[in-house]
Amino acid sequence: MSTQDQATGADAGAEVEAEGPQEVAGPTVRLGRRTLMLGAAAGVGVAAGLVAGAGPAAATENDPVVAGQINTATSNTDVSTSGGNGLEGDTTQNGESGVYGHDQSSGGGYGVTGRSNNGSGVNGVAVAPSGLADGPAGVVGDSYYANGVDGFSRGACGMFGQSLGPSGLNTGSVAGVIGDSSDNDGVIGFSADSTGVSGQSTSGYGVTGQSADESGVYGTSVGPSGLAFESAGVLGDSTENDGVQGLSLNGNGVTGVAGALSLIGVYNEAGVRGDSGNGAGVNGTSAVSAGVYGASVGPSGILPTLGAGLVGDSSTNPGVIGASLAGNGIYGISVEASGLEPSALAGVKGDSTTNPGVIGTSSESSGVVGYTLAAGQAGVAGNDLGGSVNGGYGVTALSVNGTALKVTGVASFSRSGLVSIAATKKTVTVTGVALKAASLILANLQISLPGVFVEAVVPDVTGHSFEIFLSEAVPAGKTAKVAWFVVN
Numbered sequence: 246m247s248t249q250d251q252a253t254g255a256d257a258g259a260e261v262e263a264e265g266p267q268e269v270a271g272p273t274v275r276l277g278r279r280t281l282m283l284g285a286a287a288g289v290g291v292a293a294g295l296v297a298g299a300g301p302a303a304a305t306e307n308d309p310v311v312a313g314q315i316n317t318a319t320s321n322t323d324v325s326t327s328g329g330n331g332l333e334g335d336t337t338q339n340g341e342s343g344v345y346g347h348d349q350s351s352g353g354g355y356g357v358t359g360r361s362n363n364g365s366g367v368n369g370v371a372v373a374p375s376g377l378a379d380g381p382a383g384v385v386g387d388s389y390y391a392n393g394v395d396g397f398s399r400g401a402c403g404m405f406g407q408s409l410g411p412s413g414l415n416t417g418s419v420a421g422v423i424g425d426s427s428d429n430d431g432v433i434g435f436s437a438d439s440t441g442v443s444g445q446s447t448s449g450y451g452v453t454g455q456s457a458d459e460s461g462v463y464g465t466s467v468g469p470s471g472l473a474f475e476s477a478g479v480l481g482d483s484t485e486n487d488g489v490q491g492l493s494l495n496g497n498g499v500t501g502v503a504g505a506l507s508l509i510g511v512y513n514e515a516g517v518r519g520d521s522g523n524g525a526g527v528n529g530t531s532a533v534s535a536g537v538y539g540a541s542v543g544p545s546g547i548l549p550t551l552g553a554g555l556v557g558d559s560s561t562n563p564g565v566i567g568a569s570l571a572g573n574g575i576y577g578i579s580v581e582a583s584g585l586e587p588s589a590l591a592g593v594k595g596d597s598t599t600n601p602g603v604i605g606t607s608s609e610s611s612g613v614v615g616y617t618l619a620a621g622q623a624g625v626a627g628n629d630l631g632g633s634v635n636g637g638y639g640v641t642a643l644s645v646n647g648t649a650l651k652v653t654g655v656a657s658f659s660r661s662g663l664v665s666i667a668a669t670k671k672t673v674t675v676t677g678v679a680l681k682a683a684s685l686i687l688a689n690l691q692i693s694l695p696g697v698f699v700e701a702v703v704p705d706v707t708g709h710s711f712e713i714f715l716s717e718a719v720p721a722g723k724t725a726k727v728a729w730f731v732v733n
Contacts, residue, residue, distance in 0.1 A: 359384075369394070396422065406432075414455065454479065464489075491517065501527070529555070539565075567593060577603075660731035663691065664713065671718040675729060676710040683733045688713050691726040699727060 306318050316322075324332045334344035346357035359367035364381050371388035386394030396403030403421045412427050424431030434442030444451030454461030466483040481489035491499030497518040505522035516539070519527030529537030541559035554577065557565030567574030573590055579597035595602035605613035615625035627640035642650040666673045680686075686702045697717050704711040711729075719725045 414457070658730065661729065663726055663728050666713070666715060666719050666725040666727060668719045668721050668723050671715040672712055673727070674710055674712045676708075678709055678711065678731060680704050680706045680709060680711070680731065681733060682706055685732040686711050686729060687732065688727050688729040691728050692724075694720065694723060694725060697725065702729070 305316075306320075308316075310316050310322065332344070334342070336343050344357070346355075348354040348356045357367070359365075361381065365383070365385040367384045369384075369386045371386075371391040371393075373389040374387050375389045375393070377387070384394065386392070394404065398419075401419055402423045404423070406422075406424045412425050412431070414425070422432065432442065434440070442452065452462065454463075461478045463480050464482070466481070466486040466488075468484045469482045470484050470488070479489065481487070489499070491497070493514065496514055498516040499518070501517075501519045503519070503521035503524040503526070517527065519525070527537060529535075535556040536554045538556045539558065541557075541562040541564075543560040545558050545560050545564070555565065557563070565575060569590070569592075571590070573594045574592040576594045577596065579595070579600040579602075581598050593603065595604075603613070605611075613625065615623070617624045625640075627638070629637035629639045631637045660678055662675070664673050664675050684704060684706070686704055688699045688702045690697065690699060697715055697719065699713060700716045701714040702711055703714070713727055713729070715725065
């Protein structure tokens with residue numbers, strides 16, 4: 246420590262007292278303020294003695310403090326002043342400190358301690374003050390161009406801050422910065438024009454949030470919406486901007502896992518991907534709009550402003566794709582499940598107690614189109630499973646001005662058939678046919694027999710049968726074949 250700035254008279258400003266029975270009188274030392282200032286509060290102690298420099302001689306207990314020499318004592322040496330700094334240290338040596346404190350106790354102590362009744366205990370300024378620091382704190386690091394505070398550690402926390410009392414959650418965690426509190430925020434970051442808290446890592450997590458009862462990480466933009474009330478791993482809340490945004494060029498924008506991974510093996514990139522072994526992969530709810538809305542390439546521009554559980558919208562790609570190896574590709578329920586076919590599997594399944602299960606509409610093409618390559622199967626199938634006395638309709642065709650039902654190809658009807666009437670007979674009974682009072686039975690000979698024709702068809706609704714009468718008995722050596730068809 247240089248002695249070139251020693252001052253006397255009015256410029257001295259401070260007196261040095263060595264605790265003991267003898268009053269200390271000697272030169273006062275003033276050193277320029279550049280590197281570190283220990284606050285103006287009275288009673289600042291340097292527990293291991295005041296080291297002012299190194300020299301061949303030494304001042305001992307009750308001797309005046311001499312600059313340029315080693316000064317030793319067995320009790321505190323106090324420096325107090327009513328104006329200016331209590332003690333200032335200055336060095337021009339590269340890599341050295343203006344003020345240096347060294348704790349050599351066997352039990353461990355503090356190299357430098359700063360205490361303040363109303364301000365900051367220790368205030369460090371690099372290059373120039375930023376002009377931002379205005380609150381009292383245990384340690385304040387202030388800089389216009391450089392880092393306010395740097396913390397480094399190879400095996401523990403670079404910086405550790407605690408408010409009120411420890412939360413009890415930190416059980417030896419190692420991190421660059423740890424904020425720990427039983428009742429207050431562990432870490433708060435504020436910024437007017439940039440990021441309040443920014444975390445970066447080459448191999449770990451940039452920012453990790455953990456909470457026993459509340460949100461692990463909570464972020465607000467513009468102002469809180471007033472809607473957020475549930476705890477979450479990450480909660481984004483905003484009145485006007487997006488609560489949470491996930492962006493990715495080659496991966497998933499946002500990935501959510503509930504319970505456990507589903508292990509389905511679908512890893513295609515997506516804006517939002519939800520994965521769950523036993524819960525919902527993605528759950529979207531809305532009171533007036535779409536619960537989940539997805540757009541591919543660009544919106545189609547044809548969607549009405551209707552609310553829906555799921556909306557898929559695309560200008561060039563499929564709006565919604567559902568694929569399944571053992572379940573429903575897409576399953577939709579309106580009002581509540583009908584309970585009619587709980588185990589039926591389909592590419593698209595719509596289920597409702599009071600509303601249509603599936604609706605397809607189009608202004609230029611077919612509302613619903615179905616295709617199949619399987620023999621004996623239907624492109625579009627309709628089944629009435631109501632079980633009421635009067636029954637329902639498997640398929641209903643309605644047209645106001647056009648054709649209600651158009652069939653291209655072969656039409657097959659279960660309540661139709663061909664029956665034979667043997668020679669010399671003129672009647673035959675067909676059984677096992679479901680009939681109603683309104684049923685109409687059409688019958689016609691499929692062979693030419695002069696003078697023989699179908700005279701009448703008499704239904705037996707309760708017996709589920711009908712009898713066909715010919716005008717004359719079938720001639721000997723002939724067999725009459727009659728085709729029949731039941732309508733209604």
